[in-house]
Amino acid sequence: INSREPQLGERIGRRIIFFPLPLQGHINPMLQLANILHSIGFSITIIHTKLNSPNPTNYPHFTFHQILSEFDEYSDILSLLTMLNEKCVEPFKQALSELLGDKSGDPIGCLISDAILYFTSDVAKSFNLPRIVLRTGGVASFLTFAAFPVLLQKGYLPIQDSRLEEPIIELPPLRVKDLPVIKTSQPEKLYSLLHNMIQETKSSSGLIWNTFEELEQPSLTKLRQDFPIPIFPIGPFHKHIASSSSSLIPEDQSSISWLDKQANSSVVYVSFGSIASIEEKDFLEIAQGLESSKHPFLWVVRPGLIRGADWLEPLPQDFLDLLNGRGHIVKWAPQVEVLVHRAVGAFWTHNGWNSTLESICEGVPMICMPCFTDQLVNARYVSDVWGVGLQLENGNLERGEIEKAIQKVMVEKEGEEIRERVLCLKEKASICLRPGGSSYESLKSLKNYISLF
Numbered sequence: 001i002n003s004r005e006p007q008l009g010e011r012i013g014r015r016i017i018f019f020p021l022p023l024q025g026h027i028n029p030m031l032q033l034a035n036i037l038h039s040i041g042f043s044i045t046i047i048h049t050k051l052n053s054p055n056p057t058n059y060p061h062f063t064f065h066q067i068l069s070e071f072d073e074y075s076d077i078l079s080l081l082t083m084l085n086e087k088c089v090e091p092f093k094q095a096l097s098e099l100l101g102d103k104s105g106d107p108i109g110c111l112i113s114d115a116i117l118y119f120t121s122d123v124a125k126s127f128n129l130p131r132i133v134l135r136t137g138g139v140a141s142f143l144t145f146a147a148f149p150v151l152l153q154k155g156y157l158p159i160q161d162s163r164l165e166e167p168i169i170e171l172p173p174l175r176v177k178d179l180p181v182i183k184t185s186q187p188e189k190l191y192s193l194l195h196n197m198i199q200e201t202k203s204s205s206g207l208i209w210n211t212f213e214e215l216e217q218p219s220l221t222k223l224r225q226d227f228p229i230p231i232f233p234i235g236p237f238h239k240h241i242a243s244s245s246s247s248l249i250p251e252d253q254s255s256i257s258w259l260d261k262q263a264n265s266s267v268v269y270v271s272f273g274s275i276a277s278i279e280e281k282d283f284l285e286i287a288q289g290l291e292s293s294k295h296p297f298l299w300v301v302r303p304g305l306i307r308g309a310d311w312l313e314p315l316p317q318d319f320l321d322l323l324n325g326r327g328h329i330v331k332w333a334p335q336v337e338v339l340v341h342r343a344v345g346a347f348w349t350h351n352g353w354n355s356t357l358e359s360i361c362e363g364v365p366m367i368c369m370p371c372f373t374d375q376l377v378n379a380r381y382v383s384d385v386w387g388v389g390l391q392l393e394n395g396n397l398e399r400g401e402i403e404k405a406i407q408k409v410m411v412e413k414e415g416e417e418i419r420e421r422v423l424c425l426k427e428k429a430s431i432c433l434r435p436g437g438s439s440y441e442s443l444k445s446l447k448n449y450i451s452l453f
């Protein structure tokens with residue numbers, strides 16, 4: 001590090017304000033980023049909603065500021081995202097005004113907000129406060145969102161069932177079935193949300209990514225052409241420094257004691273993240289597939305995962321009997337600890353971006369079952385670009401196929417290349433964080449950039 005540059009750990013005398021989207025898959029990376037920036041010398045304030053508010057006692061080194069907005073209830077994700085962008089404007093303005101008016105601590109350098117909270121752009125401008133955007137997903141899926149106007153113009157969108165297998169020439173290797181949509185009766189609402197997200201990202205002072213050059217180089221090159229603002233890929237965030245858990249549901253530690261009793265690389269870890277839900281018939285098919293695979297399994301069945309059921313009621317008794325030995329079900333697991341565990345041999349995932357990165361970082365091959373939005377793009381990259389997993393193709397959730405996928409990824413010769421490639425990516429994810437590595441250097445640039453505000 002150049003001696004005139006601030007050293008990575010030196011205090012900067014600047015406060016950064018963070019505003020996470022109040023959903024688990026967005027809170028985790030935002031708080032991890034706040035921890036990273038705190039560790040390199042910034043003071044941190046987190047503005048948050050009452051909905052899914054983080055636990056301040058886990059972060060005694062941050063200050064927290066809750067905005068007054070009342071919307072605990074929401075019918076679906078799209079409505080929540082729209083409502084946040086409409087109803088938080090005034091309370092967020094009020095919070096910024098209070099924080100900027102307080103002259104007692106370090107001066108505020110900038111706002112870092114989730115890309116989806118596009119309304120923060122105008123508010124930050126009205127205070128002359130630089131706004132940096134954190135996009136918590138991958139670059140490839142973001143570029144797909146940015147291409148929506150073209151995809152609409154060329155007729156790929158809205159998706160027609162007869163064209164699902166058609167390749168999208170503009171975005172290889174995606175097919176129509178991989179387009180990151182949400183099932184909704186109001187697609188216009190989705191297109192408008194994405195349009196605003198893209199526009200207000202372009203107009204921001206910079207863009208931070210939880211990804212690394214070696215993973216998404218071609219996508220990052222395209223991003224730099226299309227978004228001529230400073231871009232900082234500094235991931236994987238959770239591997240920079242240890243941070244407290246930001247889980248909204250208590251993590252069941254019996255996951256680890258149960259794994260301790262299993263053989264090396266023998267367990268299939270199954271989790272579909274914090275939002276996805278599945279039909280009861282698919283849930284039962286998954287259970288049957290796990291049963292016939294003969295592998296031990298650790299399965300996160302979040303309350304709300306199965307549509308129309310409270311929790312495990314749909315499972316037949318002979319499956320429940322397996323839970324006394326070969327299988328273990330929890331409501332929420334300490335996922336990163338689980339993936340690090342020597343007993344885990346494969347991750348059956350919905351390919352949320354955090355889960356995808358966490359699996360890569362621990363060299364765990366994936367069985368991909370994307371549900372909606374960016375997960376569809378992430379899964380295609382996992383299976384067809386990075387070659388670190390297999391995809392259970394849409395409509396193919398059948399016990400025999402599941403059993404085959406598990407065998408292939410975990411045991412068979414055919415899956416050997418998948419297992420080797422994921423170990424190779426794990427190594428790259430580790431190297432990029434060391435001095436001289438791509439994410440380390442990018443973090444240094446980010447630090448210098450924010451220090452100048």
Ligand code: UDX
Binds near residue numbers: 137272332374
């Ligand atoms: C959502 C979207 O669905 C996802 O596509 C997008 O990329 C981010 O926002 P989610 O579905 O929850 O996120 O998935 P994911 O991105 O994988 O985030 C889940 C987080 O919860 C991960 O950090 C994971 O480690 C954690 N987790 C999950 C647990 O700690 N325990 C669990 O049992 C399950």
